[in-house]
Amino acid sequence: MIPDRLPLQRRLRRAFFPVSIEREIADELRAHIELQTRRYIAEGMSEAEARTAARMRFGDVERVRAECKDIRDDMEARMSRAELGQELRMDAAFALRTLRRAPLFTTVAVATIALAVGANTAIFSVLNAVLLHSLPYRHAARVEMIWNSYxxxxxxxxxxxxxxxxxxxxxxxxxxxxxxxxxxxxxxxxxxxxxxxxxxxxxxxxxxxxxxxxxxxxxxxxxxxxxxxxxxxxxxxxxxxxxxxxxxxxxxxxxxxxxxxxxxxxxxxxxxxxxxxxxxxxxxxxxxxxxxxxxxxxxxxxxxxxxxxxxxxxxxxxxxxxxxxxxxxxxxxxxxxxxxxxxxxxxxxWSLASVPLRDQMFGSVRRSLVVIAVAVGFVLLIACVNVANLMLARGATRQKELAIRLALGAGRMRLIRQLMTESVVLAVVGGLLGLLLAWLGVRILVRLGADELPRIAGTSIDGTVLLFSLALSVVTGLVVGVVPALQQSSDGAREGLNVKAVGIAGRARGGERLRLVLVAAQVAMALVVLVGAGLLGRTFIALQRVRPGFSADNVLSMQLTLGRPKYDSAYKLVNFYQQLLAKSSTAPGVLHVSGGDPLPMSGDGWSGSYQVNGEPSGPNDPIPHAEYAVSLPGFFQTLGIPLRSGRDFEPTDTRDAPRVVIVDELLAKRHWPGQNPIGKEINSGGPASWWRVVGVVGHVYRAGPQSEGEPQLYLPYAQNAQTTLSIVARGNGPASALVQPLRSAIRALDPDLPIARVRPLSDLVSSATARQRFNATLLGIFALTALFLASVGLYGVMAYVVSQRTREIGIRMALGGQPSSIRWSVLRQGLFVSFAGLAIGLLLSMLTSRAISGLLFGVQPLDLPTYLTIAGLLLAVAVLASYGPARRATRVDPLLALRD
Amino acid sequence: MPNPAPRSPLLQGTLDLLVLKTLARGPRHGYAIARWIEDATDDALRIEEGSLYPALYRMERRGWIDAAWGKSEIGQRIKVYSLTTAGRAQLRAESAQWSHFTAAVAKIVGQP
Incomplete structure (x- = not known):
């Protein structure tokens, strides 16, 4: 490797050779030939002869010139690269020194960036695990699912x-x-x-x-x-x-x-x-x-x-x-x-629909994750504004230093580069800390989203995530640094040497305006995230309020699968459950026990068509469709599903007894409005015998509170035995107390029987809204972060504004200005900025909330109460953030302010 | 090209060594370097002037020699080269290599 020349030498060299490379080479070669010519003349040649001989002896001047120029150009390029590298190293070292000397500023800025970069990195690592990692199938891109679509x-x-x-x-x-x-x-x-x-x-x-x-x-x-x-x-x-x-x-x-x-x-x-x-x-x-x-x-x-x-x-x-x-x-x-x-x-x-495998697996997850990623991106922007404002405020105290450097001949670009290096160093330090936060955050996210997000367990801080976080930090540093750097290195900064030029309403106002605009933007972004969180929170609450048609409190569920060869006939299956119900209904703590499949909100489904005796079923007549389930006697009582009329299944509804069915109120209303459904007949179509309706029960939200679902019909297990069935038991205390009694009842009948999905029914219910909870929780956390950062930002800028106006306020006080009017003038400025931010934020929210309307339930994207509440909340925070500095303004001592 | 006396062509790669050695005796401009090498060897070695300058530029890029404007004997502005610390180290290394090489060759060639 060729050692690079030191930049200092390059600068010296430039000082000594204030000529272009072309000139330098031409002069040198001409001097050589001239000297040779002189020598030939001294040896006795005529001048013309000597010149020709010297040229001949040198050879192809043009070729040599070109070759030398290539080498020199390359040398210049290498030296300027080395110079840049050395300057960056120097700048970084200088930045670290400067930052160490301002510990309060550095701590606040680094913590802000760490928080924001950490949150973004955590969310990105989830995105990375869930959405970006490719499926382990070579043909995944060509694979699709085919469905019936109605x-x-x-x-x-x-x-x-x-x-x-x-x-x-x-x-x-x-x-x-x-x-x-x-x-x-x-x-x-x-x-x-x-x-x-x-x-x-x-x-x-x-x-x-x-x-x-x-x-x-x-x-x-x-x-x-x-x-x-x-x-x-x-x-x-x-x-x-x-x-x-x-x-x-x-x-x-x-x-x-x-x-x-x-x-x-x-x-x-x-x-x-x-x-x-x-x-x-x-x-x-x-x-x-x-x-x-x-x-x-x-x-x-x-x-x-x-x-x-x-x-x-x-x-x-x-x-x-x-x-x-x-x-x-x-x-x-x-x-x-x-x-x-x-x-x-x-x-x-009806149609046949195809869905790409990837969309099928991750499509719905993608939408919520993208919304969360956007929200966390806003948090980062708000944090950027805070840090930029901090740097602007600090710039004011550094004006002297910068002015001196400008006066000593530092170029503006050089100064900008140094200031930017400083902000990048700041951001990278913050980013490293943020990585630590992200590592913690990922663990929380995995726990929060374990139910709902496929593949979230695979989330980790891998190379991609590291690269993302580093890139994000550097970009943050550049974004945060560019405005302060441009402003502080501006020509006006030369005036920094004149201390008195600062502090009187005048030039400094330009910077102040910029800062106020940034704060308004912050308020706007915070409002957008808060509105999003508010809408998703209301969605979650609305889902909680849906009455699902059954009661999950104190109910335990577990799933049994009775396999061959032990249970190779319907009789054996039915017999097993009869014994189990008899045995467990007397177990301690058990009020009711029964079984059914599928359980509401378990994620399992069973639906199909049916026909009604007496309704036309020609080739052009519709085939009605319903959700099916099988149940043991006592199922409705155990789950608290109301019996509207008729009766529940009885032990006498055996395989040899007439076929019976229980329908829900939706199905009864669909076919027999105003009539008594009891005694009507339906079946699953085809030549099978009719099932007589013996009871009508309440409708149950089976898939989750988001949708009412289809009409339902229940078949007696004894007439429709199947290997898999869920046992449900209601106790007089917490569901967990029922695990032991039920387990021993099952073990007593069959010690080898595997027992699966032992869960309180309330778990099934809450996991049916797990994604909404995940969305609302995360967005809520980020919204609070945004609110906090924005209020800190507003407070910081108002405090700065007051400190800049100290002289002016002092003069006004000395001239008899009332404290209340001074207080109001500061407060007014804060409120003006906040109102501007709120107005922009409301407009933005109207756009973004429409984009998330697919994630909402029970609340409109333009829900007025949400908007008003959140705008009011932000306004209150804005008043609080401005009031402190406003009060401080009235405590200015006129004498001190004027003398300063 | 007029070629009054029989001269040896320069061995590949020895030009750098000769230039470094020449500059070890003090700063010189390009023409002086060429002349000094020819004079010192009684014109036995002939410097290819067309390749001298690229060699000088390359050595400058490597940091073995430094250049500064000076004045020639007839008062022209001319680039004067001098050895750097790195150049001195390079000269030592190349000289050692050269002795090693010539000694080895001499062992073979010197045999009867």
Whole structure:
């Protein structure tokens, strides 16, 4: 490496060679030839001869000149780079020294930046983990989910029926692979461990090839896997493999008992593959293992039994438009083939919809995270204004120093560079501290968002986050430094030597105006964040106020999965629950106990079509749709769902007894307004026997308080036995007290039965609004930060204004000015600035709140009370922040002020 | 080019060494450096003047020599080069290398 010349030498060199590089080279070469010529003349040549000979001897002057110039240019470039580097080092060292000498200023500025950069870094690291990291599938960009959609305006999707999947398989041409998936919670037994309930997904065997995921161990599905006659195999997730088998590679080829069937483990997926990794609509659980199936056994199933999710991969190079046209063509074909289902009045908005895998997994999360990121960005801007104002105020005290440097010949650019270096050093120090805060903040965020944000657990401060935080700090430093640097280095600063020029209403007012504008901007930004937080907070409160139609207090829920071979008949299943209810209803602390599936707000869903006896069901008549559930006797009483008329299920509603059904008030009103619904008949369509309505119950918000949902109907478990059921029990005390009694009742009946999802029902209810809580909490924190920073900023500037006006105030006092009028003149200035900020902020809020209207519930984007409350709050804070300095103004001693 | 006496072409890479050595005797301008090398070797070594100046510029860039304006014998403004501390160190290193090299060559060439 060539050592660089020291900049000092470059400067000396310039002082000695005040000529251009071209001149320098030309002069030197000419001198050489001249000397040679003289020598030849001295040796006796004529002048003309000598000159020619000297030129000949030198060779190609032009070539030498060009070569020398290249070298000199390169040398200049290297030296100026070295000079810049050295100046920056000097500036940074100087900045650190200066900052150390102003500890109060430095502490406040660094703390402000640390707070803001820390908050931004924390939020960014969540964004980074949740949204920016790519999915672990090679073909992820081409993979999409295909749904039934019954609305053209809102993005609401319904699962697909198995026969529909087979149609898609043969009809879609723009897609080169299609697979179906369905969650099947199962008991995993054997291999020595305790029985465990696992999230098994039944999948088409091509699912991993479709996604582009390779197994970490063994093989993935292929060949005739999943065919009815084939060996029963499974692939394990990495998590289950570690948890259950201790990461033992010899697990490949071993057999396990899964839901009563012996299955051979053929592969283990890598750690990051848990398909579905984030909720795909109703497929919410991450997979523990996968079971292959060809779905052939369900090929003839009802088209109304929409139970699977369909994953499809576009052929490469297929455009959005072509994929959409392909899907529309399939839909058109279905309308022709099954007009009653897809072309009736009821289904007029029906279509096949596709959603890219990434949007499906993270689309709704993205919106809230972006809003939070914008809010935290505003906090950073407000913090920047505070620091910039601090630096402006400090600049006033440094005017002398800068004026001296200008007078000694420092260029304006040089001075700007030095001031900017100072602010960047300040910001980078603040940023480093902010990183520490972010590290803490990330832990809080992960806990806050654990329920609601997929992949948030993977949040960490990685290289990307570090880079972001560093870049943010540097940019902050530049933003914060540019205004003060420009102002302080301005020509006016030369007057700084004349101390008396400062302090009289005059030149200093320019800086003051700038500061007031900045503070107004701060107030405006704080208002925007506060309004956002207010609207989201009201959303959360409105959701809490929704009466969900049931009572979750003191109710415990747990989920049981009764697998083969022990429970291989409906009789055994029903019998088990009969015994369990009998046993546990007398357990200590238990008031009511029952069971049902799906539970309200559990995230599980079950919906389908039905038909009503007596209503026309021709090809063009609508097929009504409802939310289904099964329940044991006592379910409504346990959950506090009111029985409007008729009766609950009874133990006498057995498999051999007449089929019965309980409907909710919405369904009763839909079909039998003004009539007694009891005794009416419905069923799920087709030739099945009719179910007689025996009771009407209240409607329950099943998916969450955000939407009322569809009409509901309940089937008796005894007539519709299934392997998975949730037990619910209401106690006379906290739900947690019921865990032990219920557990021992279950253990007494079957010690091997895995018990899953043991949670108070109130947890399910609160997790249904977890995202709204997450949004409101975070935005609330940032809004308070913004409010605090803005009030500090306002206070600081008002205090500064008063200190600058000390002389003027002194004169006014000496001339008999009233303290109250002086106080008012300061206060008025603060209020004027605040009102200006409020006005701008209100306008901005009207725009931003419209952008977040999708996140709101029960409150309008332009909700007047929210706006007024927040504007009032800010105004009150502004008055407080201005009042202190205003009062101080009246304490100015006229004599001291004038003498100063 | 007139070439009255047989002269050896300069060995590759030795020009730097010769220039440094010359400047070790005191500051000189470019022409004087060329002349001094030829005189000191009784014109046995011939400096390629076209390559002398790029060599000087390169050495200046490396920080081995410094340049300053001075006056020539006939009163022209001319660049005068002098050795820097780094240049002195470089000269020592290159001289040692050169002795090593010539000694090695002499061992072979000097054999009967």
């Amino acid at each position: 609305s053209r305006t809102t993005a609401s999707y319904t699962a697909v029926a198995v026969p529909e999947y087979f149609d898609l398989k043969t009809q879609l041409r723009a897609h080169d692979a299609i697979a179906a998936v369905r969650l099947q919670p199962s008991a995993l037994l054997g291999d020595g461990g305790d029985p465990e309930r696992v999230n098994a997904y039944v999948v088409s065997p091509n699912i991993f090839d479709l996604l582009g995921a390779k197994p970490a161990l063994g093989r993935s599905f292929g060949g005739d896997d999943g065919a009815p006659s084939a060996t029963r195999v499974i692939v394990l997730s990495h998590a289950l493999w570690m948890r259950r088998f201790g990461g033992d590679p010899s697990v490949i080829g071993k057999t396990v008992n899964l839901a009563g069937f012996v299955r051979t483990v053929v592969g283990v997926m890598p750690e990051d593959v848990r398909f579905p990794d984030a909720p795909l609509d109703f497929l919410r659980e991450r997979a523990d293992l996968w079971i292959p199936t060809t779905w052939d056994n369900l090929r003839g199933d009802a088209r109304g039994n929409q139970i699977i999710g369909v994953v499809a991969r576009r052929a490469s190079g297929v455009s959005d438009a072509r994929a959409k046209a392909d899907l529309d063509a399939a839909a058109a074909q279905w309308r022709v083939d099954y007009p009653q289902r897809y072309a009736s009045e009821n289904a007029k908005d």
